[in-house]
Amino acid sequence: MEIRNILVWATLTAIVCVSAAAFYTPIAGAQQAKTVRVFHAGSLAVPLAEAExxxxxxxxxxxxxxxSMGSVKAIRQITDVGKRADVLASADYSLIPGMMYPEYADWYVRFATNDMVLAYNPEKSKYAAEITPDNWYELLRKGGVVFGFSNPNLDPCGYRSLMVMQLAELYYNDSKIFDDLVLNNTAITISEDADGTFxxxxxxxxxxxxxxxxxxxKSVELVALVEEGGLDYAFEYRSVAVQHNLAxxxxPEQIDLSRIExxxxxxxxxxxxxDGKTxxxxxxxYGITxxxxxxxxxxxxxxxxxxxxxxxxxxFADMGQPPIVPPEGSGNVPEELKGxxxxELVEPTPTPTPTPAPTPAPKEPGFEAGFAIAGILAIVYLALRRGKG
Incomplete structure (x- = not known):
């Protein structure tokens, strides 16, 4: 009889321990922090750090x-490399439909604007005391002056820098600005079409x-060079210059890509x-999805x-990057964001991709757990009473 009682109590202990472990394991998992992975343009690093x-x-x-990386590179991490992100924020909203639709995204929100400036260090950049909106391109031409921009293949700020320098030719009526600054110093080429576009x-x-x-x-990598005097001038977004206290x-608005007018x-x-894309x-x-x-x-x-x-x-407003109020949604915008x-009145209709149903979260222990354990104890108690009888 003694041995029987010991076996019964041992069985009870094992059942209770296993039951408790099964019921309470989800709680330990629920207490762990949930990761939100964000791939974003380098020019968003400072405001998104505060948002984080x-x-x-x-x-x-x-x-x-x-x-943080160039917007093109960030998107390629998802579409080409196979990495997964919970948020993608691009310095050029059009890259989202252009590179991610329909397989990797079917909506985006335009949420902030910016404009191009020429950043410099007033203490270390050559001719810093002389530069103005009217003569900057003349000073960049001077011998010994080094300027920079980000890689157009990886970062929107890079291809926008090229656009600024070509638009400058039209605005200042100087047909040699792009040639002198870019064509003669890189492998980048330019051609003019019959319709007057470049x-x-x-x-x-x-x-x-x-x-x-x-x-x-990416453009923000040029900031440290300007700050240290290793680079005289860099084409940057206004927000980046403001956030890093650069002059x-x-x-002019006609060339800085800022105005809808x-x-x-x-x-x-x-x-x-x-990559062959234009x-x-x-x-x-800026766009986010x-x-x-x-x-x-x-x-x-x-x-x-x-x-x-x-x-x-x-x-964003505090950091020199004007927000779009209200933000503008395009595509199959989730219900949670529509308010x-x-x-857009006319939304694009990308090919829909089925979304897998979410896996139900495991229930945390409640009354059911208590009743189950109590039932087990009652059964064992009756077995012991019957054994003693």
Missing amino acids: SQFEALHPNMDVQRE LMTVPEDPKPNTEKVSIRP FVDL YADTYRKVKVQTA KTGKPIV VPKNAENPDMGLEFVKFVIGDAGQKI LVQL
Whole structure:
């Protein structure tokens, strides 16, 4: 009888331990921070760092992990390399439908603007005391002056820099600006069409003459060079110059890609990158989306809501990057965002891709767990009483 009682109690202990482990394991997992992975343009690094901080304060169980790179490269990480991100934010909204539709995205939101400037260090850049919006291109021509822009194949700021320099020829009525600054110092070429538009072609390797031109993967990498005096001038977004306390030449609106009023002028310049795709000049507008292959699309959507909402708009405004109010949605915008954005009247209709049904989250232990354990104890108790009888 004694041995029987010991076996019964041993069985009871094992059952209770296994049951408790099964019921309570989900709680330990639920307490772990959930990752929100964000791929974004380098020019968004500073405002999105602040957005990350504020978002995580509101959502302590979420961990935003950002990767900053050129917008083209960021998208290729998803479409070509096979990486997965919960949010994609591009410095050129048109890259989302152009490179991600229909397989990797079917909507985007335009949420911020910017414009091109020529940044410099007032203490270390050559001719810094002389430069103005009227003579900047003349000073860049001077011997010993080194200027830079980002790689047009990887970063929208790069192909926009080329557009600015060609538009400058039209605005200042000087047909040699692009030739002297780009054509003679890189492998980038240019041709003029019969309709008066210009096409600049960028090879895989732009082959810059480094004694005159510096080309880096993303525009923000040029900031440190300007700050240290290793580079005299760099084509940057206004927001980047403001965020890094750099002086800059405020370029004319006719060439800085900032105004919808000059959209017809901007369209006169195009850039064909090494992938064979052509970018046409237009006002600078940023776009954001949740890729279709996101691991955590719901959490990605929460971060997008924060970025395009009131708090995010204030962050961008404070950092010299005007938000679009209200944000403008295009495509199959999720229901959760429709109250925050102004939808296009005519939306594109990309081929839909089925979205897998979400896996139901495991239930946390409740009354059912208590009743199950109580039932087990009752059965064992009756077995012991019957054994004693």
